[in-house]
Each structure stands twice: as C-alpha cells, then as structure tokens.
Amino acid sequence: MKLFVERNGAAGPTLSLASDPVSGGAIDMAVYYGSGMAVMFAFFVVGLSARSLLTERQLGTLARMRAAPIPAWTAVAGKGAVGFLLALVSMVATWLSSELIFGASWGPPLGVLALIVAHVFAATMIVMLVASGAKTDAQADGYTLGIAFVFAFLGGSLVPVYNLPDFLQVASLATPNGWVSAGLVELAGGAGLGAVALPVAVVAGIGVVAGALAALRFRKGLLA
Numbered sequence: 001m002k003l004f005v006e007r008n009g010a011a012g013p014t015l016s017l018a019s020d021p022v023s024g025g026a027i028d029m030a031v032y033y034g035s036g037m038a039v040m041f042a043f044f045v046v047g048l049s050a051r052s053l054l055t056e057r058q059l060g061t062l063a064r065m066r067a068a069p070i071p072a073w074t075a076v077a078g079k080g081a082v083g084f085l086l087a088l089v090s091m092v093a094t095w096l097s098s099e100l101i102f103g104a105s106w107g108p109p110l111g112v113l114a115l116i117v118a119h120v121f122a123a124t125m126i127v128m129l130v131a132s133g134a135k136t137d138a139q140a141d142g143y144t145l146g147i148a149f150v151f152a153f154l155g156g157s158l159v160p161v162y163n164l165p166d167f168l169q170v171a172s173l174a175t176p177n178g179w180v181s182a183g184l185v186e187l188a189g190g191a192g193l194g195a196v197a198l199p200v201a202v203v204a205g206i207g208v209v210a211g212a213l214a215a216l217r218f219r220k221g222l223l224a
Contacts, residue, residue, distance in 0.1 A: 030104045035184050036157035039177050040148055042087040042123040047144035049083030050131035054140050076128070076218050084124045091116045107187025113197045115183045118200045121177040122207035127155035129210045132217035154183040176203045 051078065056062045062075055095112060098104045106112045127144055134140035152158045152167060155177020161169050172178030183199035 017191065029190050030102065031098070031106055031184070032160065032181075034098045034102075034104060035096065035106060036152070036177075036181065038091045039119055039150040039155070039180050040157045042091055042120055042147035043086040043127055043144060043151070045090050046083035046120075046124045046127040047131075047141065047148075048146065049138045050127050051140050053079045053131060054112050054134060054137040055187045058137065059096065061116070071216070073215075079085065080124055080128050084120055085119045087123060088117065091120060105188065106184060107189075107191070111187045111193045114193075114200045115187075115196055115203070118203040118207070119176050119180045122203050122210065125207040125209075125211035125214060126176075129214035129217065132214050151175040151177045155221060176206050179203050 053062070056075070056130050085144065092113075095106055099106065126147065130143040130147055131140045134143055149158075154164075155161075155172050155175035156164075157177050160173050161178065161181060164172070172181075179199040183196040186195040186199075
C-alpha cells in the first residue's frame with residue numbers, strides 16, 4: 001500500500017472520465033440518449049391529445065360536436081393533428097437545444113428532420129390506435145404509458161440496442177424507436193442522407209398501418 005501511494009502521489013491515482021461512445025465511437029452517448037428521450041416522450045405528448053378526445057366523449061362535448069353539420073371524423077383528425085404538431089415541436093426543440101447549447105451533433109439536418117417527422121407521424125398514429133380501444137381517458141393514459149416504455153426499452157431509447165440479447169435486438173426492428181435509433185447512429189457517424197432512406201420508409205410505413213387500423217376502430221367505436 002505504501003509503495004502504491006508513493007508511485008501515484010499522496011492523493012492516489014488520478015481518475016478521468018471519458019464519454020462512452022456507441023458503436024465504436026460512431027455516436028456519443030449524449031446524442032444517443034438525448035435523441036432516445038425525445039423519441040420516447042413524443043408518445044407522451046401525443047397521448048395528451050388523444051386523452052382529451054376521450055375526456056370530451058365522457059363530458060358529452062363530442063356528442064354535441066357530432067350534432068353539428070361537420071364530418072364525424074373532424075374531431076379525431078383535429079386531435080391527431082394537434083398531437084402531431086406538439087410532438088414535432090417537442091422533438092425539434094430537443095434536437096436544436098442539444099446541438100446549439102451542448103454542441104452534440106445529431107448529423108445532417110435534413111436527415112435528422114426526416115427521421116423526426118416520420119417518427120412523430122408513427123407515434124401519433126400508434127397512440128391514436130391505442131386510444132381507439134380505450135374506454136376512459138385514464139385507460140388511454142395507461143395504454144400510452146405502457147406502449148411508450150415497451151417501445152423505448154425494445155427500441156434502444158433507454159438501453160442501447162447493442163447491450164440487449166440477440167433476440168431483443170431483432171425485436172427492436174418492430175418498433176419505430178429502433179429504426180430511428182439506427183438511423184441516427186448512421187447520421188451521427190458521418191453517413192449521408194441515403195443511409196436513412198430505409199429507416200424513414202419503415203417508420204412512415206408503421207404509421208400508415210397504425211393509422212389505417214385506428215381509423216377502422218374509431219369508425220366502429222367512438223364515431224359509431
């Protein structure tokens with residue numbers, strides 16, 4: 001012990017902290033977790049809009065709106081649009097603050113924006129699909145919370161995908177979070193816009209499928 005202290009000084013060895021890069025240094029953890037939190041919270045932001053739709057049904061406001069000479073889907077589309085815009089602003093604000101304040105580059109702006117828009121669209125449609133099966137606003141909150149955290153875990157928003165078992169790494173590709181994470185790793189690692197063409201297409205496709213299912217369920221339930 002005496003020799004150890006003499007070699008390293010009275011204060012002991014000097015400790016230094018270094019960032020923990022993902023994928024061999026391709027992307028810094030500040031970018032990875034910052035974008036992961038933005039992706040996860042997009043579901044919560046959209047969930048507030050979906051929740052208000054069910055609240056209005058409970059209060060009778062939705063029934064009065066349907067009595068007006070407007071299409072039945074107007075209220076649902078309006079809530080979805082508001083949720084989409086709020087979530088988009090939330091993600092863009094997180095992205096810009098990360099870049100401007102902390103100097104953490106997410107990659108080429110056009111590629112990042114394309115991923116953000118695709119994810120917000122998918123998150124909006126998924127939350128609306130979940131809300132279409134809920135009976136109360138509290139139930140919608142529970143469904144949204146559950147789907148957000150499951151997707152966040154499987155998609156690498158909470159735990160880096162490469163730290164997960166092999167079968168969960170494959171399962172991450174069933175979530176929009178996983179594809180957005182993969183796309184941002186490519187962009188932050190220096191790849192061009194072509195590298196995110198597939199992630200953007202897949203995430204947008206998830207949104208289209210979820211949106212179609214949500215429309216059918218709302219038509220049979222809330223709008224029946």
